[in-house]
Amino acid sequence: MNEYDSDKMADVMRAYDGMEQTDKPEEADVILFNTCSIREKAEEKVFSDLGRVRPLKLSNPDLLIGVGGCVASQEGATILKRAPYVDVVFGPQTLHRLPELIRARLDTGRAQMDISFPEIEKFDHLPTPQTRSGSAFVSIMEGCSKYCTFCVVPYTRGEEVSRPLADVMRDVNVLVEQGVQEVTLIGQNVNAYCGDTDDGDTVDFAYLLQAIAALPGIVRIRYTTSHPRDMSQRLIEVYATTPKLVSHLHLPVQSGSDRVLAAMKRGHTVLEYKSIIRRVRAARPDISITSDFIVGFPGETEQDFAATMQLIDDVGFDVSFSYLYSPRPGTPAAEMRDDTPLEVKSARLKRLQERITEQEAAVAESMLGSVQRVLVEGLSKKDVLELAGRADNNRVVNFAGSPGMIGRFAQVKITQIVRHTLRGELVGHHE
Ligand code: SAM
Numbered sequence: 001m002n003e004y005d006s007d008k009m010a011d012v013m014r015a016y017d018g019m020e021q022t023d024k025p026e027e028a029d030v031i032l033f034n035t036c037s038i039r040e041k042a043e044e045k046v047f048s049d050l051g052r053v054r055p056l057k058l059s060n061p062d063l064l065i066g067v068g069g070c071v072a073s074q075e076g077a078t079i080l081k082r083a084p085y086v087d088v089v090f091g092p093q094t095l096h097r098l099p100e101l102i103r104a105r106l107d108t109g110r111a112q113m114d115i116s117f118p119e120i121e122k123f124d125h126l127p128t129p130q131t132r133s134g135s136a137f138v139s140i141m142e143g144c145s146k147y148c149t150f151c152v153v154p155y156t157r158g159e160e161v162s163r164p165l166a167d168v169m170r171d172v173n174v175l176v177e178q179g180v181q182e183v184t185l186i187g188q189n190v191n192a193y194c195g196d197t198d199d200g201d202t203v204d205f206a207y208l209l210q211a212i213a214a215l216p217g218i219v220r221i222r223y224t225t226s227h228p229r230d231m232s233q234r235l236i237e238v239y240a241t242t243p244k245l246v247s248h249l250h251l252p253v254q255s256g257s258d259r260v261l262a263a264m265k266r267g268h269t270v271l272e273y274k275s276i277i278r279r280v281r282a283a284r285p286d287i288s289i290t291s292d293f294i295v296g297f298p299g300e301t302e303q304d305f306a307a308t309m310q311l312i313d314d315v316g317f318d319v320s321f322s323y324l325y326s327p328r329p330g331t332p333a334a335e336m337r338d339d340t341p342l343e344v345k346s347a348r349l350k351r352l353q354e355r356i357t358e359q360e361a362a363v364a365e366s367m368l369g370s371v372q373r374v375l376v377e378g379l380s381k382k383d384v385l386e387l388a389g390r391a392d393n394n395r396v397v398n399f400a401g402s403p404g405m406i407g408r409f410a411q412v413k414i415t416q417i418v419r420h421t422l423r424g425e426l427v428g429h430h431e
Contacts, residue, residue, distance in 0.1 A: 001188070002069065003137070004137040004186055008096075009034065009098065012095065012098050013098065013099075016098070017099075026059075029062065029064065030064045030066065031063065031064070032066040032068060032098075033068065033069070035069035035070060035072060036069060036071070037069075037070040037071045037152055037328070038151075038153070040327070040328075042071075043074075043075075046079075047082060047083065054085055064087045064102060070157065072090060074155070076089065076113060077089075077113065087105045088102060088111065089114075090115065091115035091117070091156070092156065093119075093142065093158060094114045094116060096126055097114055101113075117158035123167060130178065131178060131180055132407070133406065134181050134375055134406075135181070135182040135375055137183075137186050138168060138172055138183050138186065139163070139187060140163055140168050140208065141160060141187035141188070141193050142187060143158040143161055145192075146227060146229065147265065149333040150254075150264055150294060150325060150328065151331060152328040152331055155331075157188060160188070160189060162193050162194050163195060164195050164196045165196065165198075165208065165211070168208065172215065173215070176217035180217075181217065182219060182220040183218065183220075185212075185221065185223040186224060186225075189226060189227045189230060190224065191205045191227065191231060191232070192205070192227065192230045195208065205223075205232075206232065209221060209223075209245055213242045213244040218244060220246055221244050224250050225292075228267075228272070229268055239284040239287065240284065246392045246393070247284055247287045247392050247393055248287065248394045249287055249289055249290070250290045250291065250394075253273050253293065254266060254297075255293070255297065255308050256312065257303070257304035257307040258307075259304060260299075263297065263299065263333075263336070264297060270307065274315065287393075288363065288393035288395075290318050290319055290394070291315075292321045292323075293352060294322075294323055294324075295322060295323070295325065295345060295348050296324050296348065298325070298340075299336065299337065300325075300345075309351070309355060312359070318363045318394075319360050319394070324345055324346065325345070360420070364420075365417070367393075367395065367414045367422060368415070370414055371412065372391035372395075372397060372424070373391065373392055374390060374397050374411075375389050376407065376409075377389050377406070378406055379403065379406075382398070386398045386401070387399055391422075395422055397414065397422045398424070399412050399424045400426070405429075410428070410429055411426070411427050412424040412425065412426055412427065413425050
């Protein structure tokens with residue numbers, strides 16, 4: 001989501017003043033920070049980053065510095081107080097207003113701030129999507145109305161708002177015309193999608209997936225992130241009927257203890273989560289399941305943690321994300337009693353990550369010798385003579401090939417596992 005938002009900031013600036021991106025901060029006329037406040041560490045980073053660019057302002061007094069994203073939403077005027085050399089502060093829902101904010105800053109000489117939530121207006125004011133690769137993000141909804149007790153998202157991005165069906169389809173069609181073959185539908189809870197149609201009806205996420213799959217130019221569809229509570233039977237059935245939907249589901253569970261899930265206000269039990277996974281696997285037997293885990297939620301006992309480890313054993317997850325609980329100001333969990341020492345929490349996180357790493361290795365092992373459909377995304381980070389792409393189950397695969405294949409599908413046989421990376425050889429092209 002943040003990558004998508006950063007791309008949109010670049011699009012908006014390009015459309016406004018023909019600005020181009022540069023990798024050299026000392027060449028920039030405008031420096032924008034897109035920030036994340038999901039955990040404290042991410043939030044603190046912005047102030048140290050701002051401190052690093054401050055000297056550039058001394059050598060170039062015309063340089064404008066902006067802070068956007070969720071830290072801007074959360075901290076607002078505090079940013080201007082702590083870093084008075086910042087010129088504009090904008091939230092995730094007002095990034096389309098950047099040109100106005102910059103103009104007002106130049107006209108008045110005063111710092112400008114807009115961190116409001118003007119519903120879905122943003123999307124009507126964003127330039128036409130553009131991409132040069134075979135894969136693109138399409139934002140279908142914004143915000144979150146679940147109010148999990150640990151999470152800051154409803155306060156920084158606002159409540160769930162879905163884009164109308166016709167708007168999403170228009171964006172996808174524009175991308176297909178540019179040669180995009182894979183779309184990743186994004187939002188905080190994409191499976192809560194409820195989009196208005198032109199005739200006054202609404203459609204759900206299952207409908208949207210099928211509508212996009214019906215477009216001949218689309219080869220693969222991904223989505224992220226989803227919430228277990230919105231994993232409807234209709235959506236699960238799409239896995240049985242729609243091969244264009246990839247065999248990968250990222251479904252955050254956070255904990256394997258019913259007591260902790262209730263305290264987190266997740267709205268489902270461990271059994272319900274396992275029932276979803278069982279039904280998804282019945283519809284799509286080879287599906288890879290990945291998840292998010294929070295370790296050390298206030299009051300998490302050794303028994304609660306053991307239940308999470310049990311769930312991990314029962315489900316068998318591929319590459320997943322796990323974090324130590326980070327108290328977020330303004331969220332209910334930040335007020336909860338938390339007696340567990342940090343060393344205990346860190347030791348639990350380590351155990352959990354080791355177990356997931358073993359499961360990841362087993363998945364990689366099972367892919368050895370198989371032929372995977374890989375969408376080539378670019379050059380390999382480690383070896384520019386190699387290409388990097390993603391298999392259907394989201395695993396990165398490196399293989400030797402020509403840069404002309406970037407943005408196209410290839411059939412790649414998996415021949416080697418080097419640490420966490422899969423390597424393979426090209427066995428054919430895919431149309
Ligand atoms: N839709 C997702 C869900 O089902 O909860 C939320 C995605 S959230 C933006 C990304 C992940 O960040 C969460 O799944 C959670 O694991 C982690 N996260 C959120 N708040 C956190 C906190 N206060 N401390 C640690 N991790 C947190």
